[in-house]
Amino acid sequence: MSEFSASNVIWTSRVHDAFGSVVELEDEQGNVSYYSVExxxxxxxxxxxxxxxxxxxxxxxxxxxxxxxxxxxxxLVTIDDDDEWENVTELYDELTFPE
Known part of the structure; x- marks a missing residue:
């Protein structure tokens, strides 16, 4: 069983608790965007x-x-490791769209 499986997920709320339901992120050029925490x-x-x-x-x-x-x-940082990115996005798809 992969470490990146739905049975190993622990739901958290650290970002929401620290920043609220909307976070402000700034890119390298100083542009600000607002995101809802899902x-x-x-x-x-x-x-x-x-x-x-x-x-x-x-x-x-x-x-x-x-x-x-x-x-x-x-x-909050982007995921630079390709394997980690693939594992996390596949897991999120599995959690969001179960078969």
């Missing part, structure tokens, strides 16, 4: 948040990795 979970030693852009009715959800900064403040 789901948060821990699995396979990682923590993840599923966010949906506030702009655009058909915006696809985006998955970010949750990390604790040096000062303990939560940060």
């Amino acid at each position: 789901k948060e979970f821990d699995v396979a030693g990682g923590s993840y948040a599923v966010l949906r852009a506030e702009s655009g009715a058909n915006a696809e959800p985006e998955i970010f990795k949750i990390i604790s900064g040096q000062d303990g403040v939560l940060e």
Whole structure:
């Protein structure tokens, strides 16, 4: 059984508890976007948040990795590892659209 399976998911609310139901993210160019927090979970030693852009009715959800900064403040970062990205997105699809 893969570590990235629905049976290993622990639902969390750290991002929601820290920032509320809408988070503000700034990209490298300083552009600010607002996202609704849809789901948060821990699995396979990682923590993840599923966010949906506030702009655009058909915006696809985006998955970010949750990390604790040096000062303990939560940060949302993109998932750079291709295998981790694939595992997390497949798991999210499985959780969202069970067969």
